[in-house]
Amino acid sequence: MSSINERTPWRGQISAAGILIGCIGCVIITASSVYTALKMGALPWPTIFTSITALVLLRALGHTSLNEANVTQIIMSAGSMVAGGLAFTIPGIWMLGSGHDVSWIEMLGVALAGTLLGLVCTALIRRRFVEESDLEYPIGTAAAETLMASRAGGATGKKLFGSMAAAGLWCALRDLAGVIPTMLCALPIPGVAFGIYNSPMLLSVGFLVGGAAVAFWLAGGFIANLGIIVGGSAAGLWDVTVAQGIVSSLGMGLMMGSGLGVVVHDILPKAANLSSVSLTPGANGTRAQGGALALFVAAAALLICLILGIAPLHCIIVVVLTFVTTIMSAQSVGQTGIDPMEIFGLIVLLIIAALGESNQVKLFFVAGVVAVACGLAGDVMSDFKTGHILGTSPRAMWIGQAIGALLGAVVSVAVMAALLTAYGPESFGPGKLFVSAQASVVATMVSGIPSVPAFLVGLGAGTVLYCLGIPSMMLGLGVYLPFYMTISATLGACVKWAYDRIAAxxxxxxxxxxxxxxxxxxxxxxxxxxxxxxxxxxxxxxxxITHEESGIIIASGVLGGESIVGVIIALMSVAGGLMG
Structure with missing residues (x-):
């Protein structure tokens, strides 16, 4: 399919109508994403929502191309991940009460630097992670299924949109009416978030990923929660607080090691062929793209040095580590549909701190740049998967991402600055108007890695395990993520196991x-x-369609139903916040 994608005329997939619809949608989705990330500590993927919206609006104008609809939804959704990268890191500065008045220029420097680096990195790794790998990219696959089902009609459309409606209704009853609990079977285990998260989206992610990947995810959860926290504390090796620090450090090390494993095992041996990932076929296209990407990197480096005040040596390290962490992001989203962007930012923050940077505000800027780049990378690679299935031109998709991400950077900074001006820095933090949960975690750990030995063990183990063909990223996610998320995804994989056997x-x-x-x-x-x-x-x-395809369609609808309701609730929250 890659050769088909390369030959697809890209200009016919980007229209003036599509760009206009995409930009208007980008402003709305990005603004709602900032508010949602700050207020609820969550950022639902908007891809399914934007796919349907783009298709409906374009068809109303007489445009019926699925590829055009795909590029339009890419423009609409790209800014949300930029918003997430900012909202999950920068508010930590205000929580620490550093006294530094973060200007909109500095926030814009963070957003633009991360956006430029994210676009560069995904252009380089697209072919390896989308066309040459077997990564599922459940969000991207679901978006492709949604767009194709709109044309297929009949039983296929009924299955997808029926499951979408059922999941959406379930989430509305949970989040709006409050008649369905958010957490099921919760147990009061000290230091362990044990329970089942009542999320159709997370269940569908487990269903779509399934198999060995979820098994390693679960194994990581058992090691961290029942082994280190419960077992270690019961044995008197450490208390719960120390155990949680060991777990977070080990999880970060495993994920970082997995990213290094990708570089060592997959990237470096093919470094001479990196130009083959060109979005534009032909030698002239490759040279032109290479020049554009080099300019993007140079611009990002200048922003990091001049606007954010990061030392040149540290700037170089940030750029290099951003490439590593975007690889980790691409792998994480490809396997699970989850992008812990603030964790990748935190990893680089801690490394820069270990190299001598003591200014906490600058460390937050580093985390913000990396988080924006990784958030955008997850979105870009997932969209590339959608396009790979539909036959959309990679160049058209990348241009759409660039338009949406750059516009989203401006919008997200404007919304963040407006909220800061209206409510003040004291409104951000646990128990405050804007909880900013992820930024709170970054603020807690900005002073250093809780357990350096555990981090180093995870770093080495993650690298070795990946080189041996073991999904260390999934193991690391299981160690780091709350146990209730792991349990819920595992239930989805169990449903997949039962479904496959009944279908067989x-x-x-x-x-x-x-x-x-x-x-x-x-x-x-x-x-x-x-x-x-x-x-x-x-x-x-x-x-x-086969039973396997039918299961994927239904799971995609379930995933899309919650994401659509999440976006609608976010829009309602933004409207309510502005009116209040």
């Missing part, structure tokens, strides 16, 4: 019946052969 049993039974009822006459056999070879092209005789 039905297929075997159907094949047995078909074998006993096979037509004996030659005419019938010839007709079957024509149908099998595709000579019969009637829509009425189109092949039915």
């Amino acid at each position: 049993h039905r297929d075997n039974a159907a094949n047995a019946r078909s074998a006993t009822c096979a037509p004996a006459n030659t005419a019938a056999s010839t007709g079957n052969l024509r149908s099998a070879t595709g000579d019969n092209t009637s829509a009425d005789n189109a092949p039915e």
Whole structure:
């Protein structure tokens, strides 16, 4: 499919109408993402919502191309990840009460530097992580299924949109009406967030990922929560607070080690062929793209040095580590649909602090740049997966991402500055008007890694395990993420296991019946052969989707239902906040 993508004319997939719709949507989605991230400590993927919105609006104007709709939704959604990178890091400065008055120029420098580096890194690793790997990218796959189902209609459309409506209703009852609890089966275990998160989206992620990946995710959760926290504390090796520091340090080390493993095992051996990841075919296109990417890196470095005041040597390290962490982000989103962008920013922050940078405000700027780049990388790579399925031109998608991300950087900074001016820095933090949960974690750990030995063990283990073919990123996510998220995703994988076996049993039974009822006459056999070879092209005789495809469609609808409701609730919250 990669060769098809490269030959697809990209100019026909970007229209003036699509850019206008995308930019208007980008402003709305980005503003709501800032508010949601600060207020609720969450950032639902807007991709399914923007895919449907773009398709509906373009069709109202007479545009029916799925590729055009895909590029339009990319413009609409790109800014949300930039908003997340800022909202998950910068408010930590105000929580610490450093007295530094962060200007909108500094916030814009963080947003633009991270955006430029994110666009560069994803252009370089696109082919390796989308076309050459077997990563699922559940969000991108779900978006492609949504767009294709809109054209397929019939049973396929009913399955997708029916499951989408059911999940959306469930989430509305949970988040708006409050008649369904958010957490189920919660147990009061000191230091462990044990329970089942009542999230259709997380269940569908477990279903779409399934298999060994979720098993390692669960293994990491058991090691961290039942092993280190519960077991170690019960044995008297440490108290719960120390155990939590060991867990967070080990999880960060495993994820960082996994990123280094990708570089050592996959990137460096192919470094001479990095130009093959070009978004533009041909030698001239490769040179032009290489020049543009080099300018992006230079611009980002200047912003980091001149606007943010980071020392040149530290700036170089930040740029290099941003490349490593965007690889980690691409792998994490590809496997789980989860992008812990603030964790990647925190990892680089701690490394720069260990190298001698003591100014806490500058350390937050470093975390913000990396978090924006990693957030955008997760969004870009997921969108590239959607385009790879649909046949959208990589160049058209990348241009759409650049438009949406750069616009989103400006909008997110404007909203952050407006909220800061209206409510003051004292409104950010636990128990305050804007909880800013992720930024609170960064603020807590800005003084250093809680357990350096655990971090180093994780770093080495993550690198070695990845080189041995073991998904150390999934193991690290299981160690770091709250246990209730791990349990919920595991339940989704269990549903997938049961579904596959029931479907296999039905297929075997159907094949047995078909074998006993096979037509004996030659005419019938010839007709079957024509149908099998595709000579019969009637829509009425189109092949039915398989049980596996049906499961993916339903899971994609469930995932999309919660994401759409999440975006709508965010928009309502923004409107309510402005009116209040």
